[in-house]
Amino acid sequence: MRAVVGSIEEEFRKWRRLGERALEQLTDEQINAPGAGGNSSVAVIVQHVAGNLRSRFTDFLTTDGEKPDRNRDGEFEEPGLTCAAARALWERGFAAALRALAELNDADLARTVTVRTEPCTVAEALHRSLGHTANHAGQVIYLAKSHCGAGWRTLSIPKGGSEAFNAKMRRG
Numbered sequence: 001m002r003a004v005v006g007s008i009e010e011e012f013r014k015w016r017r018l019g020e021r022a023l024e025q026l027t028d029e030q031i032n033a034p035g036a037g038g039n040s041s042v043a044v045i046v047q048h049v050a051g052n053l054r055s056r057f058t059d060f061l062t063t064d065g066e067k068p069d070r071n072r073d074g075e076f077e078e079p080g081l082t083c084a085a086a087r088a089l090w091e092r093g094f095a096a097a098l099r100a101l102a103e104l105n106d107a108d109l110a111r112t113v114t115v116r117t118e119p120c121t122v123a124e125a126l127h128r129s130l131g132h133t134a135n136h137a138g139q140v141i142y143l144a145k146s147h148c149g150a151g152w153r154t155l156s157i158p159k160g161g162s163e164a165f166n167a168k169m170r171r172g
Helices: 003-023 028-032 042-057 083-102 106-110 122-151 162-171
Strands: 112-115 118-121
Touching: 003 042, 003 083, 003 106, 003 122, 028 042, 028 083, 028 122, 042 083, 042 122, 083 122, 106 122, 112 122, 118 122
Parallel strands: none
Antiparallel strands: 112 118
């Protein structure tokens, strides 16, 4: 049975799609522009998320989630990515996570894995990773919206559109 794992998998898919839709709205210049106060650019966040997901989910059940070949500090260096390269990195990171999730079932949730040599249950590792990923996807969306300004195309219900959306949902 995959009820819980399936719901976690769907949440990863949701955050992947939201990030993709935000990335599609950016230019190469915008994707590399730092956030307010000199904070990380979208390109840096994408690079970090991709590196984290690859590391955590490659050989998920059998090796430590922090792979020896991961250069986490290097993920925070400005990569100068094109939008196409950023979208490809985003996809590769999420593909690694979704491949690993597809192989799990709910019985696996009680198994033990390690992350940075710390043992935790699969359930704990998945929730930790989902929270981390959702946080950074939210940063990507926020920065993209900031960079796009008035040209931003909303990813959810438009401001002032809740009543119309709810009425549509009630009609079926």
